[in-house]
Structures are given as C-alpha cells and as structure tokens.
Amino acid sequence: MNILIVTQYFWPEAFRINDVARGMRDRGHDVRVLTGMPNYPAGQLYQGYGRFTPAREQFDEIPVVRAPLVTRGKSRNWRLALNYLSFALSASVVGPLRCRGPIDAVLVYEPSPVTVGLPGIVMGTIKRAPALLWIQDLWPETLEAVGVPPGSVPARVAGYVSDWIHRHCDLLLLQSRAYEAKLAARGFNVSRMEYLPNWAEQNFRPLESDDVAEDPMSGIDGFRIVFAGNIGSAQSFETVVDAATRLRDRKDIKWVIVGEGNVRGWLESEIAKRGLEETVILMGWHAPERMPAFFGHADVLLVTLRSDSIFSLTVPSKVQTYLACGKPILAALNGEGAAILEQSGAGVVGPAENGLALADGALRLAGMDAAERRLMGRAGRAYFEANFDRARLLDRLESAIERLVTQRAHTHTRR
Numbered sequence: 001m002n003i004l005i006v007t008q009y010f011w012p013e014a015f016r017i018n019d020v021a022r023g024m025r026d027r028g029h030d031v032r033v034l035t036g037m038p039n040y041p042a043g044q045l046y047q048g049y050g051r052f053t054p055a056r057e058q059f060d061e062i063p064v065v066r067a068p069l070v071t072r073g074k075s076r077n078w079r080l081a082l083n084y085l086s087f088a089l090s091a092s093v094v095g096p097l098r099c100r101g102p103i104d105a106v107l108v109y110e111p112s113p114v115t116v117g118l119p120g121i122v123m124g125t126i127k128r129a130p131a132l133l134w135i136q137d138l139w140p141e142t143l144e145a146v147g148v149p150p151g152s153v154p155a156r157v158a159g160y161v162s163d164w165i166h167r168h169c170d171l172l173l174l175q176s177r178a179y180e181a182k183l184a185a186r187g188f189n190v191s192r193m194e195y196l197p198n199w200a201e202q203n204f205r206p207l208e209s210d211d212v213a214e215d216p217m218s219g220i221d222g223f224r225i226v227f228a229g230n231i232g233s234a235q236s237f238e239t240v241v242d243a244a245t246r247l248r249d250r251k252d253i254k255w256v257i258v259g260e261g262n263v264r265g266w267l268e269s270e271i272a273k274r275g276l277e278e279t280v281i282l283m284g285w286h287a288p289e290r291m292p293a294f295f296g297h298a299d300v301l302l303v304t305l306r307s308d309s310i311f312s313l314t315v316p317s318k319v320q321t322y323l324a325c326g327k328p329i330l331a332a333l334n335g336e337g338a339a340i341l342e343q344s345g346a347g348v349v350g351p352a353e354n355g356l357a358l359a360d361g362a363l364r365l366a367g368m369d370a371a372e373r374r375l376m377g378r379a380g381r382a383y384f385e386a387n388f389d390r391a392r393l394l395d396r397l398e399s400a401i402e403r404l405v406t407q408r409a410h411t412h413t414r415r
Helices: 015-026 075-099 114-127 141-145 153-167 179-185 237-246 264-274 288-296 311-315 315-324 335-344 355-367 370-387 392-414
Strands: 001-007 028-035 056-059 060-067 105-110 131-135 171-174 193-195 225-229 254-260 280-284 300-304 330-334 347-350
Touching: 001 015, 001 075, 001 114, 001 254, 015 028, 015 060, 015 105, 015 392, 028 075, 060 075, 075 114, 075 193, 105 114, 105 392, 114 131, 114 153, 131 392, 141 153, 141 311, 171 179, 171 392, 179 193, 225 288, 237 264, 237 280, 237 300, 237 355, 254 288, 254 355, 264 280, 288 315, 300 315, 300 355, 311 335, 315 330, 315 335, 315 370, 330 335, 330 355, 335 347, 335 370, 347 355
Parallel strands: 001 028, 001 105, 028 060, 105 131, 131 171, 171 193, 225 254, 225 300, 254 280, 300 330, 330 347
Antiparallel strands: 056 060
C-alpha cells in the first residue's frame, strides 16, 4: 500500500511515529511523511533547518516532505496557537503540491494539536483515500487541562474544530481505552473507533548496567531515579520538587532529569532556591538512541502527571517504554496510566500531585533488596510483552488500514 503519514512532529524530533514509519516500511509498504520543521521541545529550529529548508529529505530511505511553520518559541499560548495553525494551513497547501502520486491511505498522528487532522483530511479527500486519526491527546479536553476555561471562546472553537475533524476521519485510533466513552458521549459511533496503544521501539529492552558500556550518568553516585522526556507543565514537576525537598537529607537518592521543555527554567530556579543541587540533577536533552544507556544504569524510572481529569484518561507513552526496559517504576499519576502500572506489578504508584506519596515511594524502592526490584522489572516486561508488543500492534494497524482501503475500493467500484 501507498501510505502517507501526516504528523506535525517527526524525526529528528523524538516521537513514536518515527518507529511507525519504519515499521510500515519494513512490511513492504510505500511510506511517505508530511511534517513540519523540527523545533520541539525547545521551540527553536534544529541545527541545519531553516524556515523553508530543507523542503524534502530522507529518513531511513523514507521520503519526508516538510511544511513551514511558526516555531513554538517559549510555548506561550498565543505562540502555540500560531504554531498549530501555521502547520495545519501550510501542510494543507504543501501536501497536494509535493505529495504527488498514488496514496491509498492517510495516517494522521495526533498528539496535540488536533489541527494536524486538517491536512490529513485534505490529502484524503484529494487522493480519495481513507484517513485514520491516531489520537494521543483528546481535544478539546486537553486545552482545559492547560488553563483554557470551559465555555470560553477558544474552548468552544476548539470543540467545534475537534468534532469536525473527528467526523471527517474514517477511523479513530485511540491510544487509551478511556477515550472511547468520552468520544461516544460526544456522539461518535464506537464502530468508528479502535484501540491502538503505544508501544516501545525495539532498542528498549531489559538492560543492566553491565550490559551497557557507556554510563551517561557517570559521577552521579547513589540510588538513581531517572525521568526522561518533556519537562512541561503536564508532568507536574512541582510534585517531583516537593518529594526531593522532603528527602533532601537523603544524599544517596538522586533524581536525574533527562530532557528539555518550557518548565526547565522554573525547575532550575526551584532547585537552587531549595538547595537541591546535590540530589536533583538536570542532564539536558539527549538523542533517543542514548536513552537505553540511561535506563540501563538507572535503579528506578520515574513518571509523573498533573492531577487533571484529561490526564487520568491518558497513558503517557513513557509508560510503555519504561515497561519494555524491565526496570521498576515510580509513579505519581491517576487513571489509566496508574491502572496499567498497578496491574503490571512493575513498581510503586501514588496519586498525582502528591509529593509525600512520591517521597514515600522513593524510600520504599530504595530500601528494597535489589533482587526484589529486579522481580518488579521482570513483571513489567512480561506485562509489556502481553499487551504492548510492537509486532502485534503493527499487525493491528496494518489490518485496520487494509480494511479501510478495501472498503473504499468496493465503494468506488459500486459507483
């Protein structure tokens, strides 16, 4: 099949859709990608990229077409709105001009923003191809979680746009089972929905420190609790700072933060203000290829989210990655993500935004025998293999696309 992937974020940005593109290509499909200029999460264009160049490039022999956009900048609301809208509009123009040739299906990858669905629908309409929307963040609920008042003009507009996009896509792929009830309550038929959770790339697997030659955290002695990902408001770093402050006298417990994001400046100031320089270490951004080394040398992996109704419906993609690595997990989150970790037996789970519970969980894990922590990690890996195996989920995605392509072909034949 000829598959067009539409995504605002793509390599060299670190998103799961990179692996989806590889996986579908490896199955013999002709894959192309329509995306924007890379600027996530720092908000500045990556080195080697300009506002309009390169317009075309290759990712592992996969053709990539890039549309210009307004960068995220410091992620202020007005700048993010421009970032979202600029990609939606420019990709809707660039796609038809540069993505020539047959397209059998359009796969739209939708973390925020939902507006990425607009160029996907445009391309599906022009090419007479079904459009699948893989929903990572549920809109307009996500806007409310970041402070947009319900019922306000922006919230109402976002609701209308979201519903229009959902109605005009042929299939809604849901990364969380909890999304189904929310969408059904808004009038969407469950027959047009299918559960497709995230998985982890193949290089994420159980590794111990002896299996990894490089120790990217050399010089950080003690019990290493590692967080990897976006340092943003959704991740509730207030909770991490609270827990670290409570354990400030435990110099052996180190909170290692790997990543960048718009809360990085605030986090640095809090570390200095509270005298946490010895126990909270910011490692900055590292390429995805280096993450297995960080995880192999970690004692525990950390995931946190804010206490918000939309976040309780969401499963952070790092949950699957952490489970794949076979390490014990320390979590402060609610809802679907918490349920998965509790079912897996992979670690210690506390409520979102509860620094006391997070500190207690850290103490509990640090006080365990290493063999007991290894059992937790193995339980997590077993759960991952049973529920989030990459090959089986790619099978499911491939089958969904093939089914829609066949249905579309039969419809046109009858006409």
